[in-house]
Amino acid sequence: MAEKIQMRTPLVEMDGDEMTRVIWKEIKEILIEPYVDLKTEYYDLGLKHRDETNDQVTVDASEATKKYGVAVKCATITPNADRVKEYNLKEMWKSPNGTIRAILDGTVFRTPILVKGITPLVPGWKKPIIIARHAYGDVYRGVEMQVPAGAKAELVVTNADGSETRTLIHDFKSPGIIQGQHNLDKSIENFAKSCFQYALDVKRDLWFSTKDTISKKYDHRFKDIFNELYDSTYKEKFEEAGIKYFYTLIDDAVARVVRSNGGFIWACKNYDGDVMSDMVATAFGSLAMMTSVLVSPDGVYEYEAAHGTVQRHYYKYLRGESTSTNSMATLFAWTGALKKRGELDGLQDLSAFAEKLEKASIQTIEEGVMTGDLAAISTLPNIQKVDTETFLREVDKRLQAL
Incomplete structure (x- = not known):
């Protein structure tokens, strides 16, 4: 040998x-x-x-x-x-x-991973759909509690000067559950940079979707950071490469994805990407026919x-x-x-x-x-x-x- x-x-x-x-x-x-x-x-x-x-x-x-x-x-x-x-x-x-x-x-x-003889369950999918999944925060860094009847749950933010901002989550008349989650502007910005750069590298259109109509601060923050970064840094580069970036609600994105012929990157928040990557992999043939790589902003x-x-x-x-x-x-x-x-x-x-x-x-x-x-x-x-x-x-x- x-x-x-x-x-x-x-x-x-x-x-x-x-x-x-x-x-x-x-x-x-x-x-x-x-x-x-x-x-x-x-x-x-x-x-x-x-x-x-x-x-x-x-x-x-x-x-x-x-x-x-x-x-x-x-x-x-x-x-x-x-x-x-x-x-x-x-x-x-x-x-x-x-x-x-x-x-x-x-x-x-x-x-x-596309191979001859395996026809996607969605007949129109002729080219691969790449899922770009944010890899920090949200439910994966969440904290959870069971709440007894008669309890009141509040979201409390203590500022650097010791002052507090409070918002009532729910007044529990009966037992329930509560979950808190967070994300960071810097992490969202790194996510956006990675998506824009990867789209340029592979010359594919980039779609991004959240539910900002319901989550008017949390999801909307993702949308704003993506839009700001695109307009300030990537718009001209995308136009030169002949590719597009657009944002849409995730329910609209799902409908568009099913009707598409593939060939684009679909950027999703952490949990959305977890679920949608399994859906895409299964529809293309098998969960075992899906590659996955985590790319950090510093090239790891x-x-x-x-x-x-x-x-x-x-x-x-x-x-x-x-x-x-x-x-x-x-x-x-x-x-x-x-x-x-x-x-x-x-x-x-x-x-x-x-x-x-x-x-x-x-x-x-x-x-x-x-x-x-x-x-x-x-x-x-x-x-x-x-x-x-x-x-x-x-x-x-x-x-x-x-």
């Missing part, structure tokens, strides 16, 4: 949970380590280890990402009450992705799959049953990180290897070899449905032939 491709700077590697953790290991062993002298700074973000470290490992991994500039992350569990019992956790830890995004303060760009990149840990398949795997889990999004997280590492370090052979691996992966599917989720919707003749590991080995065969 040829000499392995050398790396200069390590990737930050964040391991994860359940079936994606199994796939993670197989991707490295079958498709990367035989070809690349892989250098990583490893962090175990599996739920058990997060619990053991009181989630400090997530913070440490985020800081390492800022240091080295490129990270690759496996899917992780965000525990609910059932998971707390299942894993005997000390507490219901927050979303690792939420923690990482808060520390890096970036924007998540999610793009479907964190690549991950846009889906969860595939819990149901993991339980089958534990029972010794065969699984046919789609590894494409996790594989493309690795190739994205390797490409970026090669680009930043001037290692053309590393970036070229990652490109070849992506090409081999797509070729495998387009030649009819695929996992169960795609086999169920593919229009290709002579489909061969394979298990999780076999798919990766079929990719390897084509990689060696390129």
Whole structure:
């Protein structure tokens, strides 16, 4: 075998949970380590280890990402009450992705992987729709309380001089719930900059949507910052590039997106982007066919799959049953990180290897070899449905032939 491709700077590697953790290991062993002298700074973000470290490992991994500039992350569990019992956790830890995004303060760009034979569920979609998701604040940094009957809830802001501004939220005659959330002008501005710059880089129209007719201060602030930045900095650049920016209400945006033929960037607030990226990915074929990269305003990149840990398949795997889990999004997280590492370090052979691996992966599917989720919707003749590991080995065969 040829000499392995050398790396200069390590990737930050964040391991994860359940079936994606199994796939993670197989991707490295079958498709990367035989070809690349892989250098990583490893962090175990599996739920058990997060619990053991009181989630400090997530913070440490985020800081390492800022240091080295490129990270690759496996899917992780965000525990609910059932998971707390299942894993005997000390507490219901927050979303690792939420923690990482808060520390890096970036924007998540999610793009479907298009292959022949997989027709979008929305027939008019001919080109990819890129979701740009704000990665800080809102419900992901929210605080919540259960409220007893007879309580009164107020929003109180204490100014620097000690004066207070108060607004009644609700006078609870019966029990209820309350949630407080926030965002920062600087983070919204960074989000807007990332979206405008990415649109210029890929020469795609940029759409942005919120619900400012209802949220006349919170959502309206997003709209104002985007508009101000566009008018002051990006309008002429967009006109020169022949692309457009426009704002619309999110319900109108949903209708426009469904009627469109794709080929644009749709910028969304944090929760909206979470939901809409899953909708777009599923409509294009599969949640496992969606790339995801977090880009911080200072040029730090964190690549991950846009889906969860595939819990149901993991339980089958534990029972010794065969699984046919789609590894494409996790594989493309690795190739994205390797490409970026090669680009930043001037290692053309590393970036070229990652490109070849992506090409081999797509070729495998387009030649009819695929996992169960795609086999169920593919229009290709002579489909061969394979298990999780076999798919990766079929990719390897084509990689060696390129």
